[in-house]
Amino acid sequence: MERRSTPISHGRHTVSVLRICRRPHELTHTEQLRYECSQDAACQTGEEAVTSLKAALALAGLTLPSLSSDGPVGCRGFVRLGGCSTAVANQLAEVIAAGAHALQARYP
Secondary structure: OOOEEEEEEEEOEEEEEEEEEEOOOOOOHHHHHHHHHHHHHHHHHHHHHHHHHHHHEEEEEEOOOOOOEEOEEEEEOOOOOOOOOHHHHHHHHHHHHHHHHHHHHEEE
């Protein structure tokens, strides 16, 4: 916050009025609360996505060891898939392709 003194003329008298001004990059209390709430929601969304993906991978007998939620990025949940062996990557590709083919057959 920045304090500025602004002279205001009133008839023959000039009064100095103290104004408190926000800098453009500062958030109001309400804006800060909204931002924190959106960050919390993004974290929750990321955690839910990780849980869902881990469960789906487990059904296929796969594990991505580095799979994790990486906190919010731009007020959105972010999932870090990480690295895996080429064998796991090839199995994952097969499972995704099989699922895609099944969906295409179901919904032509």
